[in-house]
Structure formats: structure tokens, C-alpha cells
Amino acid sequence: MQNPEILAPPRVVRPGRPPAVPLETLALEATFTSELPGDPREAVDNQPRQVPGASYSRVLPTPVAQPRLLAWSDALGAELRILRPEHPAGPAVEVLAGNRVLPGTQPYSARYGGHQFGNWAGQLGDGRAITLGERVLEQPDGTLRRWELQLKGAGRTPYSRFADGRAVLRSSLREYLCSEAMHALGVPTTRALSLVATGDPVVRDMFYDGNPQAEPGAIVCRVAPTFVRFGNFEVHAWAREHDLLRRLADWVIRHHYPELGAPGPAVYADWFTEICRRTAVTIAHWMRVGFVHGVMNTDNMSILGLTIDYGPYGWLEGFDPTWTPNTTDAQGRRYSYGNQPQIGMWNLARLAGSLEPLVGDRERLEAALEVYADSYQRTYRGMLAAKLGLRTLDREGDDELIAGLFQVLQRVETDLTLFHRNLAAVEPGSVTAGGEIPAPLRAAYYDDGAPTGAHREALGTWLVRWAARVRAEGRPDAERVREMNAVNPKYVPRNYLAQLAIDAATAGDVSVLERLLSVLERPYDEQPDAEEYAARRPEWVRHRAGCSALSCSS
Secondary structure, eight states: OOOHHHHSOOOOOOTTSOOOBOGGGOOOBOHHHHHSOBOSOOSOOOOOOOOTTOSEEEOOOOOOSSOEEEEEOHHHHHHHTBOOOSSTTSHHHHHHHTSSOOTTOOOEEEOOEEEETTEEEEEOOOSSEEEEEEEEEEOTTSOEEEEEEEEESBOOOTTOTTSOSBOBHHHHHHHHHHHHHHHHHTOOBOEEEEEEEEEEEEEEOTTSSSOOEEEEEEEEEEEESOOOBHHHHHHHHHTTOHHHHHHHHHHHHHHHOGGGOSOSHHHHHHHHHHHHHHHHHHHHHHHHHTEEOSOOOGGGOBTTSOBOOOSSOEEOOBOOTTOOSBGGGTTTOTTOGGGHHHHHHHHHHHHHHHHHHHHOOHHHHHHHHHHHHHHHHHHHHHHHHHHTTOSOSOSTTHHHHHHHHHHHHHHTTBBHHHHHHHHTTSOGGGOOTTSOOOHHHHTTBTTTSSOOHHHHHHHHHHHHHHHHHHHHHTOOHHHHHHHHHTTSOSOOOOHHHHHHHHHHHHTTOOHHHHHHHHHHTSTTSOOGGGGGGGSOOOGGGTTSTTTSOBOSOO
16 A cells, blocks of 8 residues: 555645644734733632623633544635644644643633623623634735634633533534534624534533433534624623723724724724624625524624524524524514514614713714614615516515515415525516416425415416516526526525434434535535435424424523
């Protein structure tokens, strides 16, 4: 047998681009802890408690029994210039599990508060997340880009309250999977570098019914420019720590909004306006792809406008604006799909109240909230136009076209992803009112084919209107199809697909997860060998735990 080292191609190093390095050799920076005030208790103390007058607490991850790498994002690793771990239980995995602390780093957990389900919850904080430090790299244009590496599920912190700081495999796999899938879909999001099994059981009451069970534990290495969220500012405002509020705002602006200039009242107002704009764009993306966050508390809202904290999320399958994947929200449906835009506004209003001591001008803050509303409407309407194969939706009759679409989608159980994807394959010249439902759309209906009777008539009427609108723009059909397929994904991480990967991983088989990830990396491409991943939800999934609705238990 020939030496594999001789057969391996030489590693290409681009001029001026530092090569990738083993994770266990990383030198991480720590601007958050060096520039902001920490826990008054100088010694590392993971004991849950109130932590006044601080933005963070220094903590150490709690070691686990048998860490083993289950998944690694090659795409993110390449972006971070970090080599894939050579061994599933080697030194790099020890770092990713919290068993080894990188030299020179001072891990910490952030302090924040938040409004949960509309009510102020006081101090919350990183109850099971521990940030290792910041990976800072020079980009080709000479600018610096930074990423925080954070372990979720690495043990108790001062903010754990009554919890153990751990996470179970099912929730960790879902976060890893969805983070990378959302990135591939083009949705602003935090990322996930790795998924590590801990070898330790974690006890959780999945259904909150008094029957806790031991489940496999896991840790996700999450990555984002920063994990600072609305709640970081809310807790300082609530405690009247106005100097800390200002220092935190200045840190965020210096490192993540430097284009705004030196911090001051006018810049704080401009900064809040930009947060509103970014948040609007992200929520418009959620609505575009049918994503339902499930728990849009203010402590789960990124100060960068990213999708953050993948808990009981879900994907809209049968179109229902009132649907929420979160069993905790089943009664009030506060965080349902259709409520997400207005909850974004509500959450931003809470942030505005926290920033008022810095801005000193309520009218500027109110104007920024209007920017959110305008940005959302403009962005989502533009996205919806593209989904329908149109350049714009600003002609006479377009409002009726949109309203008719949502009415048709709700008349019978219609798969949102499949309807929009397959609409591209409908030939506008072939549809007639009262005629046969175009074959491509039949796959979108859960009632074993196309609708009948009044439903069929309503759909046919809408299709005729849509087809006339498409023809009025005079676009080449091939161009329309290509552009529709570029914004309407064929593959999304449906809950039941994630659950199948969880079941297999729990049994020791990660190949199901690997295959699913490989498909989701190209959500807009036709993948003939992956058609089963694009099918509508099977009937057996409808009432199975983990496939239709989830709790916050993780």
C-alpha cells in the first residue's frame, strides 16, 4: 500500500492569506472582557447568582466524560481558517467540549436581561453559553473581521439560575443544522462550527409533564461577530447602570458599526436606526422562507440583526399564519409565523426605551421604529415579488394579487415551500380559470393532490391573474424561472428531517445528519438524487414529538 502522505496533493497557500491552523493552537483576542467591566468577584465562580454592575462574568467550562466530534462545518472552518480536527476525540475536540482551555484566553458568560413572552424577566444571561474569545482575521481589502467562538451547553455559569448549564443532543443538533442551513438560504444568522457529544447524560422534562428523562448531552460551538443582544442593554437600563450602558454601546459601535463614527448622542440614534433596518431585513427573510423562530424574546434578538438562539423553531409547511412550533406558546401564539414582523417592532421599542438615556431624543427613536416598519414592508414586498417571478409589486391590482395569494394558500393545507418552488414550473400561458390545476402545483397539497370544488376554482382564478401579471412584464420565461428558483428554496430543514437525524445520531449514526447537511448546503439547486428531502411532510409526522411542535426544554 502506498504512503497516503505521498498521494496527498500539496496544500495551496494563497499569497498574503494566512494558512488554516489547528483549533488547539488558536490565539484568540478578548476585546469584550478587556474593554468592559466584569463581575466584581475576581475569582472564577460558576455559582448562579445576581451579578450587578457588570457586563460579564469570567467562567470556565465544566469538563465532560467522553467528548467526541459528531459534526464539523467545513465551510465555516475554511472561513475562520481553522483546520478540521484530525481525530474525533483529539486535542481540538477537547477544546470544543470545554475540557481544554486555550492558552491566554479568559472564557466568560455575558450578563443580560430580557422581556420573555411580553413580560420583564429581570437578569437572565448566558446560562449555558461560554464565550472562548474572538478570532480576528485580516480580509483581502485590509479590514479586520472578528468572530466570537462560543460553547453552548458547556456547563453552569452565574446566570444558570436553577439549571445545569448543559444541553441535550436533540436541541444541539437542531441548532447546528439550522444555523448552517439558514446561512445557505441567505438569511442573516449566527453560525455553528461543530457539534460534540459529551458522553454525559442530561436529564430533561421534554414535555413539562413531570416525567424527566436522561438524554445524551452535546455541545455546539456557535460563531458570530458578536452574541450581544437587546437584553444586554435592557439589563443595564433596568438597573440604572447608565455608565455601563454607554460603555457597552460604545464597544458595539467601535467594533461592529465603525462606519457610523465616534459614539455620541447623534451616532447612538443612527446606530439604533441601523439596528432597526437590519432586524427588518432579517425578519423579512424569515417570512420569505417560512421560518418561525418560536421564541422571539428580547434576549433572543441580536444587536447585529442576525437570527440567534435556535430553540423551538419550525418551518411553515401547511400555510397557517397562526402556527407556532413552540408548545409553551400554544395558547397565546404570540410568536406565530404571522406575528413575527410586529413582534420585531415590539422588541425594538423595548430596546429604544433602554437606549433613551444615551440618545436623549425620543423623536429620533420613534423615527427609527418607522424605519423598521418601512424597511420591512419594502424588503418583504420586494422578496415576494421575486418569489412570484415579478420585478416589482407596485402596479395597480398588485395588492389584490397578494391578498388573493394568501387566501388561496389558506383555503386548503398547502405546503408553502413547495407551492412557491413549483410555481416557477407553471407555464403562464397554460392556465385557465376553472381548468385543470397545473401538475407542478399538485405536490404542494396535503390532501393527496390538487384541491377540488371551490378551492380549485379559487386557485385557478388566482393563477389566471398571476399569469396575466407575469406576461405584462414581458420577461423571457427562462429568465423568470431562473430567478424564481434563486429565491424559492427547494430544500429547507423541515422538523421531521431534523428529527430523523436526531434519532440516528442518538443511535450512534451521524451519516443521516451528514447527508442532510450536504443537501441543505445547496437549497436552491436541483439535486436529482435528493428528491425525498424536498417532499411534503409525511402524514405520520403530524403528531410526533419533535416533528410538529417542540418545547423549550433542551
